[in-house]
Amino acid sequence: MNYIYHMNYPEAKDKFIQAWGNLGSSWGINRSMAQIHALLLLATEPLSTEEIMDELKMSRGNVNMNIRALIDWGIVFKQHVPGERKDFFATGKDIWQLARQVSRERRRREIEPILTVLEEVHRVEGTNKEEIAEFRKVTGDLFDFSTKVDGMIDKFTKSDQGWFYKLLMKL
Amino acid sequence: MNYIYHMNYPEAKDKFIQAWGNLGSSWGINRSMAQIHALLLLATEPLSTEEIMDELKMSRGNVNMNIRALIDWGIVFKQHVPGERKDFFATGKDIWQLARQVSRERRRREIEPILTVLEEVHRVEGTNKEEIAEFRKVTGDLFDFSTKVDGMIDKFTKSDQGWFYKLLMKL
DNA sequence: CAAAACTTTCAATAAATATTGAAAGTTCTA
DNA sequence: TAGAACTTTCAATATTTATTGAAAGTTTTG
Structure with missing residues (x-):
């Protein structure tokens, strides 16, 4: 007999949050920030600061700072919940849109500055x-290559999902 | 009159090495490792451990560990210099090849593991x-998206420069 | 095969980065 | 407009990550 182990929800949720946090930190993104993002990805309703503090065992300050960083990255949004005074937060669930937004920001924050230095x-x-x-x-080659990558990412961030999938087909 | 400031070599070299180190560390790559790589990119001859220690003001242990990490990444190579007993190191100067190699490694080290977790x-x-x-x-969408990106990087790492430039044209 | 030349290791330390939590600040409500 | 509800700040602290340097290990040579 062959059993496949099926995780229960809390275990799977935790595993996903940890993995997302690790992935973030190996790509230069604060682990807490990535974990909060993961939690919001899974949430079926907007979450309050308290709920995030509670689920991830983080301090209020940490949650507040990283939520604001996520908002600054353009991937998390405040949501008003009727009848509530405090802020609630949610993230977009469209992975394609998420990838575009992250590309856009990293391009602006990291590729543009290195192009300036190379020039x-x-x-x-x-x-x-x-x-x-x-x-x-060397610096000329790097500049040319980076300029091309920069242009490609720019196209990507301005494209729609169809473009990307059509591109994948061509490969 | 309009003067354009032209840097002298030591200043430009240092600026490039610092910038490459910063770029590395905001993408999850050890700063020393990125700086050693930058130094090798600029070198006209293979460098010894002592020369690297000296130019970058790093300890022997640090240079040794990071050189080995660079070799492990497949972007730095030992070079035998006739008549010398110690090791000399050099990096490939082809930026295209460098990008492919880095993509290949990051795919293996970071994308593959997250796919396993998502599954x-x-x-x-x-x-x-x-x-x-x-x-x-959410996990299904992430899996699908990541699988596509994984496949795309795989194509990229196996492609030649012409393929990439042709692709850029299409965009 | 001794000792010089060179490389590697790793425990200790330093540096960088992330997190906390309490106080200050702000906004809302009665 | 006082005070309750909520958010933000930031100096102190903890944690993680990188670096040092001396000792141990390895290879080469005479």
């Missing part, structure tokens, strides 16, 4: 011909 | 119909 340092001067040539070559 | 937790069971439905929906 600046490319104008280097010096007496050692060989090292200057190598420096210009 | 596992998707088989969740529980009594609350609504939360189970939401859980299955």
Whole structure:
């Protein structure tokens, strides 16, 4: 007889939240931030700060700061719940839209700045011909490549889901 | 009159190394590792551990560990220098090849594991119909999306430069 | 095979980053 | 408009991650 183990909900939920947190932190995103995001992804209703503190065992300050960072990233939103005074939070459930938004932000925060630096340092001067040539070559190649990637991400962030799936077909 | 400031070589080199280190660390790559890589990118000859320690003001242990991590990532190689006993290190200068190799490794190290978790937790069971439905929906969507991205990166890592540029044209 | 040349390891330490929680700030309501 | 409800801030602290450096290990050479 062959049994497949089926997790119960609390176990699966926790496993997903931990995994999302780890993935975030290996890509330079605060673990708490990623965990809060994971929790909101699973929630069927908007959650309050208290509910998040409670489920993830985090302090009010931490939840508040990371919720605001998520809002700043454009992937979490305040939701007014009628009859309630405090804030409730929810995230978009469309994974495609999430990916676009994260790409957009990382492009702005990390790719654009490195392009600026590459452009600046490319104008280097010096007496050692060989090292200057190598420096210009490397930074120039990086600039060209990054510019292309930047353009590609830009297209992606402005595209719709159909575009992406059509692109996948072509590959 | 309009003067454009041209950096001198040491300044530009340092700026590039710092910027590459920062970029690495905001993408979850050890700063020292990224800086060593940057230094090797600019070098016109293979460098020894001592030269790296010296230029980047790092300890022998740190250089040794991070060089080995770079070798493990497949982007730095030992080079034998005739008449020398110690190891010298160099990195590939082809940016396209570098991008493919980094993609390949990150796919293996980070995307594959999350796919495993998503698949596992998707088989969740529980009594609350609504939360189970939401859980299955979210993890299923993430799995589908990640599988597609995984496949795309796989194609990318196996492709040649022409493929990539042709793809960029299509966009 | 001794000792010099070189590399690796890893416990201790430092540095960077994340988190807490209490106090200050703000907004709402009666 | 006082005070209750709620949010934000931030210095202190904890945690995680990176780095050091000296000792142990390995390889080479004469």
